[in-house]
Amino acid sequence: MTRPATARWSLLLFVLPALAIYVMFAVAPLVSSVVMSFFNADRTLGSVFVGFENYIYLFTEPVVSARFWNALVNNIKYFAIHVLVEVPIGLLMAALLTSGALRRSEGVYRTILFIPATLSVVIVGFIWRLIINPLWGVVGFPLLGNQMTALPTISLMGVWQYVGIPMIFLYSALLAVPNDLVEASRLDGASPWRTFWDIKFPLIVPQFGLIVILTFIWTFNGFDLVFALNGSAPGPNYSTDILGTYFYRTFFGSSGQVADLDLGATVATVIFTIMLLVTALYFWLVQRRLRAHTV
């Protein structure tokens, strides 16, 4: 038997490789981009510490701040559509998969529904762009060319692609619901509908909450689908601009625009802060109180 002190050291040793990689590739870039947001390199003198100047500029310069708020509002809509469409459909699919109604084809359906989530966004964007192309596709209306419909259209493409994720997540949660409870409710004469909402769902509420907050994180980190479809100045009239594309445009510049690395880092830090606050608030206020009924 090893002494406790040695055990503690060997524990540390086991954690170290993962910790080193995590620090090197996640923590260090994050910290350095936060540091960068307090500097300004657009001077001939080199990089200069400027305090909160970049933040003040981001929130007070009329055009820059208007585009930022526009991107934030669009991102909230992007998230809302995902939560209102993707999560309920995922739940429905998970419920159907575990209901036993599919019998042996359950595995087939599970696989088919999950396949889009494994595709590259570039492919998803390309396929959908062709399907809804007014010239070659099946929809005559220019969905992506209209300010009202462009963002919902892109959001629904994202929903189509990733609906498998909440499905598989909730599916595994539902599988863990003890069978005797379900059976008991059936013997008591509860309808499948009632069984689901009064027995199964309360038991998976913590996982349901988790998938909602994960969707929040994924959509606020969103970038690839919008960029694949509409580039880094996503139109029309910035109606599909989200925080990810706003950051990209600021940080990387364009053929006619100088890349503003410091302001880009500032935007990234603001996005990070928003996500950190919302996620922390969620865990503190909501997730702690969500508790599966003890069986």
Added chain:
Amino acid sequence: MRRISIGVTTGALVLGVSLAAMTSAVMAQSVTLTLGSWRTEDLAVWQDQVLPAFEATHPDINVEFAPINTNEYNAAIQSQIEGGTGPDLITCRPFDVNNEWIGRGYFSELDGLAGMANFTDTAKAAWTFEGHTYCVPVAAVLAGFYYNVDIFNELGLTPPTTTAEFIAVLQAIQDSGKYTPLAMGSADSWQLAYNGLYSVGPAYWKGEEGRLGLIDGTKKLTDPEFVEAFKAFAAWRPFLPPGQEALAYPDMTQLFTLGRAAILPDGSWNIKQVTSTGLNVGVFGPPAVEAGGQRYLQEMPDMAIGINAASPNQEAARTFLDWVAGPEFQQIYVNTAPGFFAMSNQAVTYDNALAQNFADLKTGASLTPRLALDRLSAGTPPLDDEIWRLLQLMMTTDTTAEQATQELQAGLESWYGPQKGN
């Protein structure tokens, strides 16, 4: 099976290592220059054509073409140079971006370079800052109108030379009911400006006169000549394909190459794609306002090469740039990358017939670069990006030319010094 593959891999690895050792031993005596570029698609052009030609006459200098993704080019170069790891040779963006880079001291000045004598001041303008030139011009792009010769013959049409004729031609194609007059869509807003307004507009704002007037503050975007130019572009709207609001640049090219549209407003850089289906394609320049009026043509300086001020190989880099400035390079480059045009005053011939047609359009035309990329886009909001956005609104909503130019002028006045006092 696994054992065999391991054996093969090891063998290949050993071979690779020894090969690398051999090449590095050979290269040890020569200078190796890296050339940073955003033209990833030109890798073969440089590696197989351009650089071997240079190295044949300069065995002691080795140039390595190191392209970076177009979208990330500016940020990558900026962080590399500021971190001290920039390439020896930097491909220069035209105008504002490059002026900013020059201001930050990225480049060595090239005034004394012998080859610079091959370029006029206009050709060097996009890379000249406070009287000094920092990059050797490599290529410019032109923009005009590709047309399907067979459709024109079938309908008995000839390429238009005035605005009125242009609209009449579009109307005739529309009336035939068989073809879409203009292959253009509004989904990619950049090309509404680059392939549309910046082509037809200069005839109204008189090319350089209007462009430089905006720069020195003597003209405004709300002046009649600019409003007229925006209107002339808006007049295309009825001739666009159905659903054009959501059609992107590749859709337009396809519509044209499949023979379903008669005219494609586009840049010379798209020559290869436009002719890829073997279509009988001709090209005409932007129409003049009235018969006998001055013709204008958009010639946009696209690419130049400068020397990283921090590079230890200044001498070798200057030797390379001297060669780039000469006719041998220009001849090879424009013919391996058709659609790009030499900017030097030396005679260059184009093997690609359509490229030669494009080059011929320059004769008798007054040349002008894109309206908003020189100084007018160096602030927030950048005029160029705003023009994209407002043209898209003009082509997809009921925004008028008057509203668009007013909003553009207000945006420009908010930050651009020479426009503020008006």
